[in-house]
Amino acid sequence: MTGSDATPSFRLAYVPGVMPDKWVRVWNERQPDVPLVLTQVPAEAAADRLLGGDADAGLVRTPVDRTVFSAIPLYTEQTVVVVPKEHLVTAVDEVEPEDLADDIVLHPLDDVLDWEALPGRPAFERPATTADAVELVAAGIGVLVVPLSLARLHHRKDLTHRPLRDAPESSVVLAWPEDAKTDQVEDFIGIVRGRTVNSTRGRPQPPAQEKSGRAEKGGGRKKPAGAKQQGANRRAGGSGATAKGGKRGRPRRRS
Structure with missing residues (x-):
């Protein structure tokens, strides 16, 4: 529609x-x-x-x-692991999945990442929401893997995050x-998509007849045919050209 x-x-x-x-x-x-x-x-x-x-x-x-x-x-988005600020992985710039092998990795029911296999150890229960999982991380119960924007959305002063390599992305x-x-x-x-305000892509365009009418209306006046011919004559022979475009004959020598 x-x-x-x-x-x-x-x-x-x-x-x-x-x-x-x-x-x-x-x-x-x-x-x-x-x-x-x-x-x-x-x-x-x-x-x-x-x-x-x-x-x-x-x-x-x-x-x-x-x-x-x-x-x-x-x-x-980049995928990150959310951890307490004193966690060992904060000593590196990027985390490998095997770095989480000893951690409980929380998996909330509203997780947006498509995991084949979650790293680390699973929790006994899955938190209902990402917000609940963040609270559990703050309590020292586990760590959480999320897109960067969700880590920022649920930011806490006692938590930080690091990029996680080889993880699914959102x-x-x-x-x-x-x-x-x-x-x-x-x-x-x-x-x-960054189109400018004057872009008309995807919106109805004026009919072709209307466009051509505007172009005709704004066009310049045509020169008379005679004026075109005179200009051509001047270009062809300059001041020495005759009306017919031939050269002048040489004067006869008197005997």
């Missing part, structure tokens, strides 16, 4: 850790008459919210079901239901 079916406001959902501020600021500058309504949704609920019509588009984490959603990749995309692309979604796509 497009154009007339668009909502009077643009409703954008986003998952925890995503920071849409820079895109929202550009939207407000370009679309002052169309309010942008932001709603934070749990990562695992984002797809249902979009399909249910609660938002026009969403900044969500992969994977995304491409049979029902269109999506534009935005960025991929990518963020702009997604919307495939059969529900509005003009406002197209405008937001332009913003996240």
